[in-house]
Amino acid sequence: MGHFMEGQAEQKSLKWQNYRRTVLIYLTCMAVFIYMFTYGVSFINTLGKKHLSAANSEKRQVQSARPLKNYLIVQKSHKGTGPQSGQKSGLTADQSPSLISSAQKIATLSVVSQSADVFFNNTVYANEANTGMDLQRNILKQKEEADMAADLKADDTDIAEALKPQAQGAQDTTMKDTQDIAERLKNIYKPDGRKIAYLTFDDGPTPDITPKILEILKNNQINATFFVIGSLAEKNPDLIKKHIEEGHMIGNHTYSHKYKKIYADVSSFMKEVRQADSVLKNILGESFQTRLFRFPGGSFEKSKVLFREEIIKQGYGYVDWNCLNGDAEGKKTDASRLIQRVKETSRGKDHLVVLMHDSAGKHSTVEALPEIIRYLKEQGYVFGTLD
Numbered sequence: 001m002g003h004f005m006e007g008q009a010e011q012k013s014l015k016w017q018n019y020r021r022t023v024l025i026y027l028t029c030m031a032v033f034i035y036m037f038t039y040g041v042s043f044i045n046t047l048g049k050k051h052l053s054a055a056n057s058e059k060r061q062v063q064s065a066r067p068l069k070n071y072l073i074v075q076k077s078h079k080g081t082g083p084q085s086g087q088k089s090g091l092t093a094d095q096s097p098s099l100i101s102s103a104q105k106i107a108t109l110s111v112v113s114q115s116a117d118v119f120f121n122n123t124v125y126a127n128e129a130n131t132g133m134d135l136q137r138n139i140l141k142q143k144e145e146a147d148m149a150a151d152l153k154a155d156d157t158d159i160a161e162a163l164k165p166q167a168q169g170a171q172d173t174t175m176k177d178t179q180d181i182a183e184r185l186k187n188i189y190k191p192d193g194r195k196i197a198y199l200t201f202d203d204g205p206t207p208d209i210t211p212k213i214l215e216i217l218k219n220n221q222i223n224a225t226f227f228v229i230g231s232l233a234e235k236n237p238d239l240i241k242k243h244i245e246e247g248h249m250i251g252n253h254t255y256s257h258k259y260k261k262i263y264a265d266v267s268s269f270m271k272e273v274r275q276a277d278s279v280l281k282n283i284l285g286e287s288f289q290t291r292l293f294r295f296p297g298g299s300f301e302k303s304k305v306l307f308r309e310e311i312i313k314q315g316y317g318y319v320d321w322n323c324l325n326g327d328a329e330g331k332k333t334d335a336s337r338l339i340q341r342v343k344e345t346s347r348g349k350d351h352l353v354v355l356m357h358d359s360a361g362k363h364s365t366v367e368a369l370p371e372i373i374r375y376l377k378e379q380g381y382v383f384g385t386l387d
C-alpha cells in the first residue's frame with residue numbers, strides 16, 4: 001500500500017513536471033514568437049519608412065520646382081493612371097492628404113510583397129513622363145516668347161502707324177468744313193466777285209510725271225488738287241506723302257479706275273471708293289480722311305444718278321470740271337494745243353476747275369503747265385485747292 005502510495009505520488013509529481021515543462025516550452029515559444037513578430041513588424045516598418053522617406057525626399061525636391069510633377073508621381077503609383085488624370089484634377093500631393101496616405105500604404109505594401117521595384121519603376125516611369133512634359137513645356141515656353149516678341153514688333157509698327165498722321169500732317173486740318181463739302185462743291189462755280197482757278201490732276205500718282213508737276217507747282221508757289229487712283233497710290237506711297245507735305249489736296253478717284261468694275265452696281269462702286277480710302281489711310285495714317293471724290297469719266301451721264309446719290313449719302317462731295325487742257329483727247333496733244341484748250345475753255349468764267357492728268361506718259365502736260373499757270377495769273381486768277 002505504502003509502495004503503491006509512493007508510486008502514485010511519484011507518478012503525480014512526474015505528471016506535474018511534464019505539465020510544467022510543456023507550459024514552459026509553450027511560453028518560451030510564445031515569447032520567441034512574440035519577440036520575432038514584434039521585431040519583424042518593426043523591421044518591416046523601418047524598411048517601409050526608409051523607402052517612403054526616400055520617395056518623399058525626391059517628391060519634395062520635385063515639389064519645390066513644380067507642384068504638378070509631385071502629384072503625378074503619387075497618382076502614378078496609386079492608380080497607375082497617366083499624367084493626364086493628374087492634369088485634369090489639378091491637385092498636388094500637399095493639397096490632397098488622402099493621396100499621400102494612399103501612397104504610404106502602397107509603399108508599405110510594396111515592401112511587404114517585396115515588390116518595391118514596382119513602386120520605383122513607376123516613379124521612374126512618372127519621371128520620364130515628366131521629362132517629356134518638361135520638353136513639351138519648354139517648347140511651349142519658347143513659342144510663347146516668340147509670340148511675345150512678334151507682338152512687341154507689331155506694337156512698334158502700331159506706334160509708327162499712330163505717329164504717322166502727326167508726321168504727315170492730317171489733311172483734315174486743311175478741310176474747312178467736312179460736313180457741307182457736297183453743298184460747297186455744288187456751288188463751286190457761283191460767282192462771288194473773285195477769279196479763282198482750281199488746278200486738278202487726275203489718274204496719278206506716277207513716278208515719271210507727278211514729281212515734275214509737283215516741282216512746277218512748288219516753283220510757282222501754287223497748291224493743287226490730286227484725284228488719285230488707289231492702286232497707283234499703293235505703288236507710289238512716297239508721292240502721296242509728298243502731296244500732303246507740300247500742301248496739296250488729295251481726292252478719291254476709286255481704286256481701279258476701271259469703268260466696268262466701278263459702275264457695275266452701287267455696291268461695287270462703294271467698294272472701289274472704300275478700297276482707295278483704305279490705301280490712303282495705310283499711307284497717311286488712320287486719321288486721314290478725304291471727303292473729296294471725282295467720278296472716273298465725270299458724273300455727267302444720267303446713268304450715274306444712283307452713284308451720285310450714294311456718294312453724297314456716304315458723306316462725300318464730288319466735283320467735275322468746267323475747264324480743261326485736253327490732255328486726254330487723243331494722242332496729238334502737244335503743249336501748245338493744251339495751252340490753247342485752257343484759253344478756250346476758261347473764257348468768261350470766274351471760277352475754274354481745270355482738268356489735267358498726271359498719269360503715265362503725259363509729258364506735254366508737264367511741258368504746258370508753266371505757260372498755263374502764267375496765262376491764268378495774267379488773267380487775274382488766284383489758285384486754290386478744293387477744300
Ligand SMILES: [Zn+2]
Binds near residue numbers: 257295296297
Ligand atoms: Zn480719271
